[in-house]
Amino acid sequence: MKVLVAAEDSGSLKEISFPPGTNTSIQGTSEPDITTFATAGRTSYVQRLTLASIKGKDYICVARKGGVVELYDQDSHELFFSQVQQSVVAEDAFIGLQFVHGLLFTCTSAGVLRVIDLHDHKRGAEIYTTNLVETSSSSSGSNIHHHHNNNNNNNSSNSNILQQTRSISAFRVHPQRPNIVAFGGKDFELEINELKNVVANNDERDDARWKIIPNDSKIIPRQKLWKAKNVKNDELDLRVPVWVSDVWFLDVDDNAAADSLNDHFRLVISTRFGHVRVYETSSSRKPILNVEVGEHPLVALTVTDSDREVVFGDTHGTTARFSLITGRKLGHYVGAGGSVLSLDTFIESSNKTNNNDDDDDGENHDNKFIATGGLDRFLRVYRMQSRELVGKVYVGTKVSAVKILDASEPEAAQQQTNNDGNANDNNDDDDDDDNNNKKSGQKRRRLNHDEQEGSEKQQKIKVESNDDESDDDEDVWKLLKEDEQP
Structure with missing residues (x-):
């Protein structure tokens, strides 16, 4: 098994390879193979981590503290691309990083969204920007445009954003339609926007399925499609506080068509007040499912392959699987001793596993894994269904991000x-x-x-x-x- 983790204390990336059954807390077990690279120091640690594939080549994408975005070759670990977002100040932080159809999306807590077009990276990556947090009351209409064209205006706009009390802590791009984004945060209800100049590419001669219509301002106009509404007041008739910590799209294949006239989306969010909520944009602005799964803030959320279950982690070491159908917990992944900062699920391809159609309980679930990392400095990998601990590795530093690269057993x-x-x-x-x-x-x-x-x-x-x-x-x-x- 091969897992990539981001080390907060050293600002590096660690590629950890180990066979199933590895537990560095127990003497006598097999030792993992750890390769450290891309060290940049604590002041530039990795805040977000994802994977990308460009023209058949696999890359590791990282967003560092201070506004640095980098791509590394997944095989050689060499630096492939680097871009510094000068307008992002030190107080801002990356809360979103996602690669969809050749476009790399970055979003900060101040609401600064940037889209980097990596289709023709050899001639220079084109970067387009928009502000998800409105800077004035006059921009409350459905169509939102920004007219600043230079760096001075960008810096002024970002300063105005940081002065606001609202901040974004959750951001997600639709995995089939990169022109649709969802975001929310502290005192900021979940919202869905359409990026107007990110369009489907109908040119058969071009490999890119989606492209950005260029403009001189490098600004992305956006349109608000839907915004959630808060739940009813509590038993004391007090307003329920809002703090969205993560968001995911569900049933993404049902609305994958770019020319859909009646867009409807299904989303799941976690909150810092211990709630898991499901929204159906076609039926209501309020959640169709609202369950308090714990007393502690939820800081990490990920979906499984069925889109009917999620896995969440909180600030007190709880990691659990939750059913969006029954509204009940399906089990806990025990062992974490501190806040769970990052989760990642992985489903191994069927050609690498020996699946048995007659076995409905054991073997056909062995290829689904979940990895966790956080403040206790351990990487843990579990089998998703049985919740069996597959590997436990002491990293030696806080784990700010985790990503499973391969679940196959090493050849040795x-x-x-x-x-x-x-x-x-x-x-x-x-x-x-x-x-x-x-x-x-x-x-x-x-x-x-x-x-x-x-x-x-x-x-x-x-x-x-x-x-x-x-x-x-x-x-x-x-x-x-x-x-x-x-």
Whole structure:
């Protein structure tokens, strides 16, 4: 298994490879193979981490504290692309990083959204910007445009954003339609916007499915499609506070068409007040499911492959799977000793696993994994369904982000397993030979015993027959004696 983690204390990336069953807290278990690269120091630690594939090549995308966005080759770990967002000040932080159809999206807590077009990166990546947090009351209409064109105006706009009390703490791009984004935060209800100049590419000669319509201002106009409404007041008739901590799109294939006239979306969010909520934009602005899953703030959320379950983590080490159908917890992933800062799910391709259609409970779930990392400085990997701990590795630093690269077993460990299996088979053969020898010896002993008993019986019969003969001779002798007397 191969997992990528971001080390907060050193600002580096660590690629950790280990066989299933590894636990560095227990002596005698196999040691992981850790490769450290892209070290930049604590002042530039990785805040967000994702993967990208550009023209068949795999890359690691990171967003660092201070506004640095970098891409590293996944195989060689060499720096491929770097871009510094000068307008982002130190107080701002990345809360979103996502790669969709050749476009890299970054979003900060101040609401600064940037879209980097990496389709033709050799000629320079085009960067487009928009502000998700409105800077004035006059921009409350459905169409929102920004007219600043230079860096001075950008810096002024960002300063105005940071002065606001509202901030964004959750951001997500629709995985099939990169022109649709959802975001929310502290005192900021969940909102869905459409990026107007991110459009589907109908040119068959171009490999890019989506593209950005260029403009001189490099500003992305956006349109508000939908905004959530708060739940009703509590039992004391007080307003329920709003703080969205993460958001995910559900059933993404149902609205993947770019020309859909009646857009409706299904989303799930977590809150810093311990709630999991599900929204249906076609039915209501209020959540159709609102469950308080715990007393502590939820800081991490991820969906499973079914879109009917989510996994969440809170600030007190709780990691649990939750059903969006029944509104109940399905089990806990135990072991974390502090806040869970990052979660990642991984489903291994079917050609790497030996699935059995007749087995509905065990083997067909073994290819689903979930990784956690946080303040306790441990990386943990579990099987999603059974919640079995597959690996536990001490990283030595706070884990700010985690991503599973590969769930297959390393070749060396697999070879060792095969050798152990062959040794066990040989031992079994030796045991069978020993058992056969023991059985043969027992059979021979039984035969010897039977022969001995038979010879004793024959000797006894012979003695008895001799005794009978001697008795007969004695009787005849007595008769002869009686005849001789007068």
